[in-house]
Amino acid sequence: MVQLEEQSVARRIIAAIKQRIHGGEYRPGDRLPSSRALAAEWGVSRTTVTAAYGQLIAEGYLFNRPGARAVVARGLAAAPAPKAVAPESKRALSDFAERLLALPAPARFHTYRVADLRYGDLNGADFPLLAWRRALNRASLRRAERLRYSDPQGSAPLRTALQSYLWRARGIVCAPEQIVVVNGSQQGLDLCARLLLDPGDNFIMEDPGYVLARHAFAASGGMTVPVAVDREGIRTEGLPQARLAYVTPSHQYPLGSVLSAARRRALLDWAAEAGAMVVEDDYDGEYRHGVAPIPPLQVSAPERVIYLGTVSKTLSPTLRLGYLVVPPDLSRAFAEAKRLTDRHTPLLEQEALAEFLSSGGYERHIRSIRRRNAERRAALLQALVEECGTRLTVTGADTGLHVVAWLNGVPVEREAAVVEAAREAGIGLYPIGPLYASGAKRPAEAGFVVGYAAHDVDVIRRGAAGLAKVFAAVA
Amino acid sequence: MVQLEEQSVARRIIAAIKQRIHGGEYRPGDRLPSSRALAAEWGVSRTTVTAAYGQLIAEGYLFNRPGARAVVARGLAAAPAPKAVAPESKRALSDFAERLLALPAPARFHTYRVADLRYGDLNGADFPLLAWRRALNRASLRRAERLRYSDPQGSAPLRTALQSYLWRARGIVCAPEQIVVVNGSQQGLDLCARLLLDPGDNFIMEDPGYVLARHAFAASGGMTVPVAVDREGIRTEGLPQARLAYVTPSHQYPLGSVLSAARRRALLDWAAEAGAMVVEDDYDGEYRHGVAPIPPLQVSAPERVIYLGTVSKTLSPTLRLGYLVVPPDLSRAFAEAKRLTDRHTPLLEQEALAEFLSSGGYERHIRSIRRRNAERRAALLQALVEECGTRLTVTGADTGLHVVAWLNGVPVEREAAVVEAAREAGIGLYPIGPLYASGAKRPAEAGFVVGYAAHDVDVIRRGAAGLAKVFAAVA
Numbered sequence: 001m002v003q004l005e006e007q008s009v010a011r012r013i014i015a016a017i018k019q020r021i022h023g024g025e026y027r028p029g030d031r032l033p034s035s036r037a038l039a040a041e042w043g044v045s046r047t048t049v050t051a052a053y054g055q056l057i058a059e060g061y062l063f064n065r066p067g068a069r070a071v072v073a074r075g076l077a078a079a080p081a082p083k084a085v086a087p088e089s090k091r092a093l094s095d096f097a098e099r100l101l102a103l104p105a106p107a108r109f110h111t112y113r114v115a116d117l118r119y120g121d122l123n124g125a126d127f128p129l130l131a132w133r134r135a136l137n138r139a140s141l142r143r144a145e146r147l148r149y150s151d152p153q154g155s156a157p158l159r160t161a162l163q164s165y166l167w168r169a170r171g172i173v174c175a176p177e178q179i180v181v182v183n184g185s186q187q188g189l190d191l192c193a194r195l196l197l198d199p200g201d202n203f204i205m206e207d208p209g210y211v212l213a214r215h216a217f218a219a220s221g222g223m224t225v226p227v228a229v230d231r232e233g234i235r236t237e238g239l240p241q242a243r244l245a246y247v248t249p250s251h252q253y254p255l256g257s258v259l260s261a262a263r264r265r266a267l268l269d270w271a272a273e274a275g276a277m278v279v280e281d282d283y284d285g286e287y288r289h290g291v292a293p294i295p296p297l298q299v300s301a302p303e304r305v306i307y308l309g310t311v312s313k314t315l316s317p318t319l320r321l322g323y324l325v326v327p328p329d330l331s332r333a334f335a336e337a338k339r340l341t342d343r344h345t346p347l348l349e350q351e352a353l354a355e356f357l358s359s360g361g362y363e364r365h366i367r368s369i370r371r372r373n374a375e376r377r378a379a380l381l382q383a384l385v386e387e388c389g390t391r392l393t394v395t396g397a398d399t400g401l402h403v404v405a406w407l408n409g410v411p412v413e414r415e416a417a418v419v420e421a422a423r424e425a426g427i428g429l430y431p432i433g434p435l436y437a438s439g440a441k442r443p444a445e446a447g448f449v450v451g452y453a454a455h456d457v458d459v460i461r462r463g464a465a466g467l468a469k470v471f472a473a474v475a
Numbered sequence: 476m477v478q479l480e481e482q483s484v485a486r487r488i489i490a491a492i493k494q495r496i497h498g499g500e501y502r503p504g505d506r507l508p509s510s511r512a513l514a515a516e517w518g519v520s521r522t523t524v525t526a527a528y529g530q531l532i533a534e535g536y537l538f539n540r541p542g543a544r545a546v547v548a549r550g551l552a553a554a555p556a557p558k559a560v561a562p563e564s565k566r567a568l569s570d571f572a573e574r575l576l577a578l579p580a581p582a583r584f585h586t587y588r589v590a591d592l593r594y595g596d597l598n599g600a601d602f603p604l605l606a607w608r609r610a611l612n613r614a615s616l617r618r619a620e621r622l623r624y625s626d627p628q629g630s631a632p633l634r635t636a637l638q639s640y641l642w643r644a645r646g647i648v649c650a651p652e653q654i655v656v657v658n659g660s661q662q663g664l665d666l667c668a669r670l671l672l673d674p675g676d677n678f679i680m681e682d683p684g685y686v687l688a689r690h691a692f693a694a695s696g697g698m699t700v701p702v703a704v705d706r707e708g709i710r711t712e713g714l715p716q717a718r719l720a721y722v723t724p725s726h727q728y729p730l731g732s733v734l735s736a737a738r739r740r741a742l743l744d745w746a747a748e749a750g751a752m753v754v755e756d757d758y759d760g761e762y763r764h765g766v767a768p769i770p771p772l773q774v775s776a777p778e779r780v781i782y783l784g785t786v787s788k789t790l791s792p793t794l795r796l797g798y799l800v801v802p803p804d805l806s807r808a809f810a811e812a813k814r815l816t817d818r819h820t821p822l823l824e825q826e827a828l829a830e831f832l833s834s835g836g837y838e839r840h841i842r843s844i845r846r847r848n849a850e851r852r853a854a855l856l857q858a859l860v861e862e863c864g865t866r867l868t869v870t871g872a873d874t875g876l877h878v879v880a881w882l883n884g885v886p887v888e889r890e891a892a893v894v895e896a897a898r899e900a901g902i903g904l905y906p907i908g909p910l911y912a913s914g915a916k917r918p919a920e921a922g923f924v925v926g927y928a929a930h931d932v933d934v935i936r937r938g939a940a941g942l943a944k945v946f947a948a949v950a
Contacts, residue, residue: 060635060651063833065613073636073833082648082777092718092750094695097670097808100815109623121623133615138540140608146929147791148584148596160535161548173557176535183658187817195572216815220569243567275567302557316622318822333572340575340691342662346821347793358538358548360504454621 009044013052021061021072028074032062095199100219104434113426115463119254119402119451120317126372126453127316128365132352135361139351152339153331154181154323155350161357162323169363170285171295172307174325180334181345183320185283185310189213191324191337192244192279192306193220202242204276206234208435208442210253213246213281226437233259236266245271246279250294253283254404254435254449256396258294268301278305284313284400286366287373303327311353313401313453314366321345321353373401379457380450383464391471401453404432407446407471414474415446421470427463429470484519488527496536496547503549507537570674575694579909588901590938594729594877594926595792601847601928602791603840607827610836614826627814628806629656629798630825636832637798644838645760646770647782649800655809656820658795660758660785664688666799666812667719667754667781668695677717679751681709683910683917685728688721688756701912708734711741720746721754725769728758729879729910729924731871733769743776753780759788759875761841762848778802786828788876788928789841796820796828848876854932855925858939866946876928879907882921882946889949890921896945902938904945 020026033041035049042049053070056062062070093101110116153159159176166172182188189212197203199221205214207226218224225242228235233252239245245267249259259267271278280297298307302325310322326334338344356362377397384392384405393406407418415431422429432447452460495501508516510524517524528545531537537545568576585591628634634651641647657663664687672678674696680689682701693699700717703710708727714720720742724734734742746753755772773782777800785797801809813819831837852872859867859880868881882893890906897904907922908914927935 058631060632060829060833063830073639074835080642080648082650082653091804093808094670094673096673097812100670100811101808103811106814116621118623121621124618124620124622127618127622129615129618133612136611137608140604143599143602143604145599146591146596147599147602147793148593148929149792156533157535164548167555173555175557178557183817183821186815190816195569195575198569198571212815219815317624317818318622320817320819320821329566333568333576336575336578337572339581340661340687340694341665341816342658342795343792344795346658346795346824349821349824354535355538358535360549454623 009042010048010052010055013038013042013044013049014055017052017056018061026072028072030072031069032071034069095221096219099221103215103219107430107434110423110428112423112428114466115426115455115459116428117448117450117452117463118428118430118454119449120312121451121454122313122316123372123454123456125456126369128361131356131361131365132315135352135355135359136348138355139348142351150344150347150350151335152344153177153335154179154345155347155354157358158350158354161354165357165362166309166325170282170309171299172325173299174302175328177331178325178328180324180326180331180338181350182322182324182338183342183345184312184317185281185308185322186212186216187320187341188306188308188322188324189216189246189279189281190220191334191341192277193217193222195330195333195337196244196277197222198243201244202240204234204239204242204245205437206247206252207437208254208432209246209437210248210281210283211435213279214437217244217246224437226441228441229255229257231257233257233263234267236263236270239267239270239274241274242276243274244277244279246281247297248281248283249297250282250285251287251399252396253281253400254396254402254432256398256400256402256404258398259297264297264300268297268304271301271304276304279308280305281308283308283310285309286314287370287401288399298325306330314362314369319349321349373453376452376455376457376460377401377403379460380452380464383461384467387464387468388471391468391475402449402451405448405450406443407448407475410446410471410474412442412444412446415448418446418448418470418474421473422467425466425470427466427470429467484517485523485527485530488513488517488519488524489530492527492531493536501547503547505547506544507546509544570696571694574696578690578694582905585898585903587898587903589941590901590930590934591903592923592925592927592938593903593905593929594924595787596926596929597788597791598847598929598931600931601844603836603843606831606836606840607790610827610830610834611823613830614823617826625819625822625825626810627819628652628810629654629820630822630829632833633825633829636829640832640837641784641800645757645784646774647800648774649777650803652806653800653803655799655801655806655813656825657797657799657813658817658820659787659792660756660783660797661687661691662795662816663781663783663797663799664691664721664754664756665695666809666816667752668692668697670805670808670812671719671752672697673718676719677715679709679714679717679720680912681722681727682912683729683907684721684912685723685756685758686910688754689912692719692721699912701916703916704730704732706732708732708738709742711738711745714742714745714749716749717751718749719752719754721756722772723756723758724772725757725760726762726874727871728756728875729871729877729907731873731875731879733873734772739772739775743772743779746776746779751779754783755780756783758783758785760784761789762845762876763874773800781805789837789844794824796824848928851927851930851932851935852876852878854935855927855939858936859942862939862943863946866943866950877924877926880923880925881918882923882950885921885946885949887917887919887921890923893921893923893945893949896948897942900941900945902941902945904942 159179203222298305307325397403436442514521539545634654678697773780782800872878911917
């Protein structure tokens with residue numbers, strides 16, 4: 001209760017400061033009272049005031065400098081609130097927009113007291129801040145005489161550096177001309193959707209699979225053909241006609257299986273027969289725990305496969321840096337699409353990544369973050385076994401940064417209730433349900449995708465202990 | 476001839492070093508010989524060796540540290556050349572891809588001896604390197620505990636800072652919820668194309684106009700309706716039915732006219748009648764030379780206009796930062812499209828721009844770069860008058876970073892020959908022809924778009940003198 005009261009005081013402090021800014025009492029550049037003074041004024045703890053200031057800084061009302069008092073951001077007082085614009089009731093949007101808006105909305109962000117087990121987040125402390133700043137600074141020193149639009153496929157040094165990285169790390173043999181630097185793998189998926197699918201075309205999708213890939217293809221008008229996944233990866237017998245197949249052969253997302261050699265062959269034979277392209281998303285190929293590296297599909301069929309890599313799981317999802325390896329005869333189409341889409345990926349960050357790769361810093365960082373995530377994974381698996389025992393079946397733990405936890409004997413209908421109970425216990429838990437394209441063929445038991453890369457080991461242990469209580473209550 | 480010989484020696488040095496790297500003679504991390512030593516070995520000047528090293532660094536073979544000898548980039552020796560992949564002769568691409576590949580290819584980059592008058596390039600010396608690095612460093616210090624995908628519409632501090640900037644600088648009143656941060660204005664155009672146009676829909680395009688806007692709409696399947704431009708901007712009488720109109724009302728690109736008040740009213744009335752959206756590209760609104768600021772169309776009809784802004788003309792085209800202001804009822808569609816397209820714009824650069832805006836540094840920078848570009852513009856106009864006299868008619872010089880130069884009495888058919896003669900004289904000159912959607916309605920005289928923002932004043936003077944000779948020869 002005390003916590004809630006302080007939260008509501010913080011909200012009132014925030015509102016009061018905004019009012020003083022909009023009313024002109026606090027003017028641009030004015031320093032705010034120290035947190036100590038404001039805490040005394042409101043009769044609350046300094047923590048509460050600091051939280052309020054933090055929120056105002058996050059919203060852009062205040063502006064802080066290390067070691068000094070926060071100041072009011074410039075010009076804010078002057079901006080009037082917009083008059084309500086009457087929404088146009090029958091605004092005509094494109095078919096693309098209609099398909100897009102019909103897709104289910106993503107899960108909203110909450111802040112969880114104990115642990116947020118969302119997959120995809122990384123730990124801020126893992127980011128190689130100093131090394132990345134050094135790379136950025138070094139790249140920015142090599143400033144060009146002219147600032148001009150750069151190559152839509154990506155900067156030459158980065159593509160050369162990626163070429164050798166892909167060879168060393170994944171055994172991919174390609175020319176820099178086959179590489180297209182994109183703003184994270186999502187842009188790679190969107191470019192594939194636009195260049196390879198027309199409305200009404202079938203695309204094959206692992207089921208369960210990566211939701212934002214499915215959405216990118218579906219928004220382009222593609223028709224989802226969900227294909228079941230088992231312990232050998234996507235099932236390849238009797239694949240229907242389609243123009244594109246999206247797969248995660250090195251580590252099926254989310255179930256974690258590795259596509260077997262026989263299925264690889266079958267998938268590539270099917271693609272050759274169907275004239276289809278295979279989009280290979282190697283989203284976490286850097287994380288292998290005790291299994292041998294798996295060569296990408298691209299190595300077996302460079303003319304049939306578009307390979308997709310990213311630094312979202314090794315550096316940060318907020319950098320928005322990824323890359324495609326495309327067959328040589330498709331590189332012009334991808335380059336022109338990238339040019340019309342956004343000219344090119346921001347140059348400074350491309351050059352910083354090139355520096356980081358060429359200096360060997362990236363691979364040193366990967367060794368370090370791989371070790372840390374192996375520790376987190378071990379802590380999660382141990383805690384789940386100790387705390388939950390046979391209540392749970394955990395799958396997909398061999399590689400990557402997540403596992404799938406199945407609640408033995410708990411029917412799928414309880415998934416939402418378990419998520420809600422976990423939320424009340426301060427834990428962010430994410431059901432596997434939305435990852436199935438259709439509910440009909442999914443397993444009967446409730447399952448959850450559990451990401452562990454964002455937390456320290458002790459938080460993971462506390463989260464697992466909290467989950468154990470939640471699971472015990474629903475079992 | 477000497478210059479050519481040195482160039483060919485540089486090429487041979489480059490090839491020799493690549494061979495030594497691929498052959499394993501130079502290994503990753505090895506230091507290369509000093510430029511002095513290599514110059515002696517080859518019997519050439521150090522300049523030639525430095526040029527060769529520069530090229531190898533640009534291609535990513537070498538890696539340099541300030542004040543030290545270049546080293547061989549890591550891992551390069553190991554990467555074998557890819558085997559030739561047989562191109563798939565009948566690769567089926569989407570209709571989007573077919574439309575895209577049918578568009579005319581952009582002009583290739585060349586290096587010009589005297590001056591390159593390409594519009595859109597900025598001078599590297601104008602970039603506020605230290606201030607931007609300070610903003611980047613400050614943004615990177617506020618590192619999050621968790622690295623997670625950010626808001627697809629853009630970071631809250633940046634949108635708040637843009638809201639007040641847009642009010643101060645352009646008189647736009649909007650809520651942060653109406654702002655969508657994009658990777659430069661090209662991505663804004665592409666999102667408009669995807670959300671507002673279906674294949675076969677008409678869109679209205681200023682003629683002449685901005686080619687990459689036309690291409691973005693046409694690649695989405697839109698049908699171009701070119702509408703003539705005169706001294707009051709786009710002609711608004713009898714506008715046909717269309718779903719979208721693309722305009723540059725503050726400074727028509729490329730002719731430079733300002734859309735008159737009567738035409739503004741007529742355009743907005745037409746849009747309301749037609750149920751169409753107006754895309755307002757305010758690509759260089761920061762540059763006004765001796766004319767009063769022109770309020771954007773968005774201010775008059777916030778429910779009908781999508782406003783598009785960019786930092787490509789104030790900071791750098793390589794940063795890829797722009798923003799849309801959309802009507803409130805469209806913000807969800809734009810946010811979801813941005814999410815599926817590439818999740819969000821890179822966070823660090825968004826936060827650096829927010830810092831730069833909030834600290835007042837951005838507007839200080841704009842005052843400085845505006846002054847410098849005013850000097851360049853004055854030098855260009857003076858030199859063109861002095862050197863070319865009545866041979867030329869210059870239009871569109873009131874605002875922006877370019878002018879249009881019409882060659883009096885020289886027929887349009889000679890445009891390509893003039894460009895070629897300028898190239899032989901070491902000058903990059905760009906014809907206006909490609910900016911017309913159809914050749915039929917363009918003026919009979921040869922015209923050129925002349926950008927001046929990338930060069931120092933003395934280079935501009937030399938360029939104008941060189942052009943005068945070229946023009947005299949063709950007249």
